[in-house]
Amino acid sequence: MYGKLTLGSMALGLCGALSAAAATFHIAEDRMAVVDGERVFILGLYENPSDDAVLREAAESGFNLVYVSANEAALDRVHAQNLWAWINAGYAIDLSEKTEEREAALHSMVERFAAHPAMLVWEVPDEALWNCWYNAILWRTGEEPRRLTEKINALEDEDQKRELRGQLAEVRRLQRLALYDEAEPLADALWSALGEYSPRPGYGLADAPARAAKLCEGMIAGYKLLRKIDPDHPVWMNHAPRNQIAQLAMFNQGADIVGCDIYPIPFTPKVGHSDLAERSLAAVGAYTRRMQQAAPGKPVWMVLQGFGWGDIQPERSEAERRELRRPTYEESRFMAYDAIARGARGILYWGTASIEKDSTLWQDLMRLAAELRALQPVLSAHDAPIGIHVEVKETFGSVDRTIHVLPKQVGDKVWLIIVNECPDPLVYVLRGLGAPDGTIYEEIDSGRRVTVDDGAISMGLAAQSVHILRPE
Incomplete structure (x- = not known):
C-alpha cells in the first residue's frame, strides 16, 4: 500500500537534490536532522558496497547515508549515487595521549574531506x-584462566599444582562476586608463582573505570577540537547495548548524535545481545529509550540488524548457524518502527557486508527502505503536540509491554505510527486524537479503515507488529 502514497513524490526528491557544494547539516530543536534546509530522517548503511549496481540499488531504495573509508574516491563514488557519507575519525579523536600527533590528524581529515559534497557526519x-x-x-575471564590452567596442569610438582589450582579457583570465586580488585592481583601473583611475568599486569576490570575516564576525557577534548575546526558536520557516537546510564552520559558529552546497536534475532538463549530484562524484538525500543535517557535533547540514531548471527560466526556448526538465523521481513519492519515510535531520528543497518546481495534479507531491507523513503515526509515531520491516551482491552496475557503511539504532524493532518511491543496480539483504543468524529484513518499496509467514534478509534494489532494510520 505504501507505494500508492501521494507523499512518495515528495520523498523521491530528497536525495536527488544533493548538490556539488558541501552539505550544510544542523540539528533542529526536535532533534531531527536538517540537511541543506530540508528535514531528513536518516536511513543509513554500515557498508559501501563494492558493486556499483548494489550501491545504486541501496540509494534508489531509500538509503541516504553510507559509511565510507577516509578517502576522496570513496566519497566521490557515493556522491555519484546521490548519497551522503560518514567517516570514522578513529582514535585520532582521543587526545588523552599522542596529543600533537592526533590533533594534526584531525586537522588533516577536516582539510581533506570536510568540503566534499557527500560528507555529512x-x-x-x-x-x-x-x-x-x-x-x-x-x-x-577467558584467555588468562585458560592459559594459567594449561601452565598449572603442566607442572610436575603435585603439591604446587594443587596449591595453584586452589588459588585459581579463588580468583574465579572473587570474579563471580565482582570483586575484581581482589581477584586480579591474585591472578597476577599466579604468573609470578609460575616463574613468569603476567602478559597484562594490572590490566582488567578493576581498572576499567579509570581507563574509561581517561578515554572519555580525551574523546571530549578531541570532539571540541573537531567541532571548532569543522563546525558544519556533527559528530555521532555509537554504543554497544551495555553500560550504565551515567557512564553513557559522560561519553555522550563528546558527540552531537548518539545511539547503540542492538541485534536481538533470533530470540533464543544463544543470542544475548540485549542484557536488559527485555530481550525480544522490543529490546530495540527499550534501548532507543535508554539512549535518550543518556543524552537528553540529542538525536538518537539506532543501529539495527542487517545479518544473522550465524553469518558472522563461521566457527559454529552448520546446524547452529541455521538456528542463528537472519531476521524476517516482518521482524525487520517491526524493529525499524519500534525505534521510530520510541523516538529515533535515524536508523542504520550493520552486518549487510556479510550477506549475499541476492538474499532474502537484502531484498527485505530494500523493500523496507522503499517504504521508509515513501514515508520520509511523515518520519521527518514534527511530532504532533497532542496527548494520545492508549487503552488496551482485556486479554489473557500479562501485558507487561504494550502499545506505543507516535503522532506526526504532516501539514494539517496527524499520522499515527503505532507499535505493539507485547508478544501477544492486543486490541487498542486511542483517545485524544484531536480529530472530530467521522474522521477516517487508513492503515497503509493492509488498507483497513477505522472511523473516529465518540472521540476514539480501536483496532486489533498482532504481536510485535506495526500500524501506520493515514488520516483521509
Whole structure:
C-alpha cells in the first residue's frame, strides 16, 4: 500500500537534490536532522558496497547515508549515487595521549574531506566505552584462566599444582562476586608463582573505570577540537547495548548524535545481545529509550540488524548457524518502527557486508527502505503536540509491554505510527486524537479503515507488529 502514497513524490526528491557544494547539516530543536534546509530522517548503511549496481540499488531504495573509508574516491563514488557519507575519525579523536600527533590528524581529515559534497557526519570509535570493559572481560575471564590452567596442569610438582589450582579457583570465586580488585592481583601473583611475568599486569576490570575516564576525557577534548575546526558536520557516537546510564552520559558529552546497536534475532538463549530484562524484538525500543535517557535533547540514531548471527560466526556448526538465523521481513519492519515510535531520528543497518546481495534479507531491507523513503515526509515531520491516551482491552496475557503511539504532524493532518511491543496480539483504543468524529484513518499496509467514534478509534494489532494510520 505504501507505494500508492501521494507523499512518495515528495520523498523521491530528497536525495536527488544533493548538490556539488558541501552539505550544510544542523540539528533542529526536535532533534531531527536538517540537511541543506530540508528535514531528513536518516536511513543509513554500515557498508559501501563494492558493486556499483548494489550501491545504486541501496540509494534508489531509500538509503541516504553510507559509511565510507577516509578517502576522496570513496566519497566521490557515493556522491555519484546521490548519497551522503560518514567517516570514522578513529582514535585520532582521543587526545588523552599522542596529543600533537592526533590533533594534526584531525586537522588533516577536516582539510581533506570536510568540503566534499557527500560528507555529512563524523563518527568516533565504535563502542568505545564498552571496549574499555569488553577487552578486559575477554582477558580476565577467558584467555588468562585458560592459559594459567594449561601452565598449572603442566607442572610436575603435585603439591604446587594443587596449591595453584586452589588459588585459581579463588580468583574465579572473587570474579563471580565482582570483586575484581581482589581477584586480579591474585591472578597476577599466579604468573609470578609460575616463574613468569603476567602478559597484562594490572590490566582488567578493576581498572576499567579509570581507563574509561581517561578515554572519555580525551574523546571530549578531541570532539571540541573537531567541532571548532569543522563546525558544519556533527559528530555521532555509537554504543554497544551495555553500560550504565551515567557512564553513557559522560561519553555522550563528546558527540552531537548518539545511539547503540542492538541485534536481538533470533530470540533464543544463544543470542544475548540485549542484557536488559527485555530481550525480544522490543529490546530495540527499550534501548532507543535508554539512549535518550543518556543524552537528553540529542538525536538518537539506532543501529539495527542487517545479518544473522550465524553469518558472522563461521566457527559454529552448520546446524547452529541455521538456528542463528537472519531476521524476517516482518521482524525487520517491526524493529525499524519500534525505534521510530520510541523516538529515533535515524536508523542504520550493520552486518549487510556479510550477506549475499541476492538474499532474502537484502531484498527485505530494500523493500523496507522503499517504504521508509515513501514515508520520509511523515518520519521527518514534527511530532504532533497532542496527548494520545492508549487503552488496551482485556486479554489473557500479562501485558507487561504494550502499545506505543507516535503522532506526526504532516501539514494539517496527524499520522499515527503505532507499535505493539507485547508478544501477544492486543486490541487498542486511542483517545485524544484531536480529530472530530467521522474522521477516517487508513492503515497503509493492509488498507483497513477505522472511523473516529465518540472521540476514539480501536483496532486489533498482532504481536510485535506495526500500524501506520493515514488520516483521509
